[in-house]
Amino acid sequence: VNRNPHETEFHQAVFEFVETVMPYYLDHRKYMDARILERMTEPDRIVSFRVTWEDDQGVPHANKGFRVQFNSSMGPYKGGLRFDPSVNASILKFLGFEQTFKNALTRLPMGGGKGGANFNPKGRSDAEIMRFCHSMMTELHRHIGESVDVPAGDIGVGAREIGYLFGKYKQLAHFYTGGVITGKGIPYGGSEIRKEATGYGVVVFTEEMLKKHGKTMNGKTVAISGSGNVAIYAVQRAMRMGAKVVTVSDSRGFAHVPNGFTDESFAVLQDVKENRRESLAKFASEARGATYHAGKSPWTVPCDVGLPCATQNEIDEQMAATMVKNGIMCLSEGANMPLTAQAIHVLKDADVIFGPAKAANAGGVGCSGLEQAQNAQRLSWTRDQVEQELERIMRSIHEQCVEYAPVRSGIVDYQTGANVSSFARVADAMLAFGYI
Numbered sequence: 001v002n003r004n005p006h007e008t009e010f011h012q013a014v015f016e017f018v019e020t021v022m023p024y025y026l027d028h029r030k031y032m033d034a035r036i037l038e039r040m041t042e043p044d045r046i047v048s049f050r051v052t053w054e055d056d057q058g059v060p061h062a063n064k065g066f067r068v069q070f071n072s073s074m075g076p077y078k079g080g081l082r083f084d085p086s087v088n089a090s091i092l093k094f095l096g097f098e099q100t101f102k103n104a105l106t107r108l109p110m111g112g113g114k115g116g117a118n119f120n121p122k123g124r125s126d127a128e129i130m131r132f133c134h135s136m137m138t139e140l141h142r143h144i145g146e147s148v149d150v151p152a153g154d155i156g157v158g159a160r161e162i163g164y165l166f167g168k169y170k171q172l173a174h175f176y177t178g179g180v181i182t183g184k185g186i187p188y189g190g191s192e193i194r195k196e197a198t199g200y201g202v203v204v205f206t207e208e209m210l211k212k213h214g215k216t217m218n219g220k221t222v223a224i225s226g227s228g229n230v231a232i233y234a235v236q237r238a239m240r241m242g243a244k245v246v247t248v249s250d251s252r253g254f255a256h257v258p259n260g261f262t263d264e265s266f267a268v269l270q271d272v273k274e275n276r277r278e279s280l281a282k283f284a285s286e287a288r289g290a291t292y293h294a295g296k297s298p299w300t301v302p303c304d305v306g307l308p309c310a311t312q313n314e315i316d317e318q319m320a321a322t323m324v325k326n327g328i329m330c331l332s333e334g335a336n337m338p339l340t341a342q343a344i345h346v347l348k349d350a351d352v353i354f355g356p357a358k359a360a361n362a363g364g365v366g367c368s369g370l371e372q373a374q375n376a377q378r379l380s381w382t383r384d385q386v387e388q389e390l391e392r393i394m395r396s397i398h399e400q401c402v403e404y405a406p407v408r409s410g411i412v413d414y415q416t417g418a419n420v421s422s423f424a425r426v427a428d429a430m431l432a433f434g435y436i
């Protein structure tokens with residue numbers, strides 16, 4: 001706390017990690033003697049810069065851009081870019097820290113990083129978004145590279161933004177290196193399944209957790225928050241597993257679909273959010289059986305399985321208590337840190353099966369790793385190949401968690417499993433390098 005004053009999100013992420021890893025740490029002197037925890041909670045470096053751009057009225061604006069290069073023990077830095085007015089060093093450090101361990105769980109050669117800008121893309125025209133992305137890359141390109149640091153998307157950065165960012169990189173670098181950024185469009189080096197990967201991966205991981213406890217997604221009522229990249233494909237994959245998906249949300253409220261999404265209402269969701277970039281209220285007005293509840297949280301709706309896929313700290317202690325009262329039995333984090341530390345305790349104390357973000361949402365970066373592999377091979381794999389590989393990665397992450405997880409009242413503690421397993425991997429690499 002003294003080293004990083006006022007960085008509340010970063011403190012929260014580190015405390016959550018350290019709380020579960022400490023018994024293992026204290027049991028292994030080699031880590032303590034090398035002060036591994038102290039070292040791995042400090043990023044390798046942070047670059048911060050000005051992003052100047054011009055709006056459609058010719059007015060100049062200046063935003064703050066960042067790249068946090070957290071830890072490269074496992075490989076080149078890897079992690080998304082977030083465009084949101086809330087972006088600051090604390091949020092990106094929490095995300096970069098989490099990313100380091102998440103990437104270690106995929107077992108692909110990827111270190112951890114994160115970046116972005118405090119830019120609000122909402123209400124901006126396509127031309128403004130393009131100018132912003134081009135200006136952002138004009139500085140960012142000095143700090144990234146196929147073997148150095150490989151960004152991708154996150155909140156506010158989807159396929160359109162990645163296209164503009166990659167285009168500018170290509171122009172500035174003067175050579176074509178597809179592997180410098182992931183989440184690219186399929187025609188210029190992107191991977192099949194990448195846009196679906198995080199949402200699909202969350203559902204695959206959740207099914208693995210349920211199977212381990214003698215249950216399944218089939219027939220379960222599932223509540224989902226968010227209606228962005230992760231949420232949309234979590235809805236689709238949960239439907240494929242035979243679940244009844246009853247909610248999606250955005251920053252202004254949630255849509256309730258009491259009888260569950262159908263292929264028809266899912267197609268409306270995709271069209272409204274992905275193609276037309278309109279509001280969720282618009283979705284509810286067009287989809288049969290859906291209603292929109294402004295200013296309300298989806299977590300008041302009873303469900304068996306919860307998949308928060310919007311943003312950090314959307315579920316606090318009280319909300320978690322409501323979910324337990326309403327009968328939730330499993331929750332997997334699609335978003336990064338969607339639960340406060342107290343909310344996690346409430347769920348775990350009530351024997352809810354809990355899938356932490358590090359493990360549950362690693363499918364996105366896992367598939368980004370597969371995109372890099374395809375770019376390096378100068379090949380494109382088929383949809384089936386990528387999806388099978390993604391599922392293999394998610395099942396392997398589940399196994400790694402189980403290997404390190406204590407079991408309490410018959411419930412596997414995936415949070416401790418994910419943290420200890422990934423800690424050991426990163427720590428062993430850092431030990432091998434000596435004091436650097």
Ligand code: NDP
Nearest residue numbers: 154155156198226227228229230250251310311335336364
């Ligand atoms: P998108 O920008 O595509 O979607 C974000 C969604 O969350 C939107 O529905 C948005 O609503 C909602 N949202 C944003 N801020 C808030 C808020 N303060 N309160 C309530 N709802 C909010 O982002 P992604 O789907 O890509 O990312 C969602 C989460 O998943 C993030 O935590 C991200 O870090 C994490 N993640 C993403 C990965 C990826 O591959 N994209 C990989 C791993 C994790 P609105 O439209 O109103 O803003």
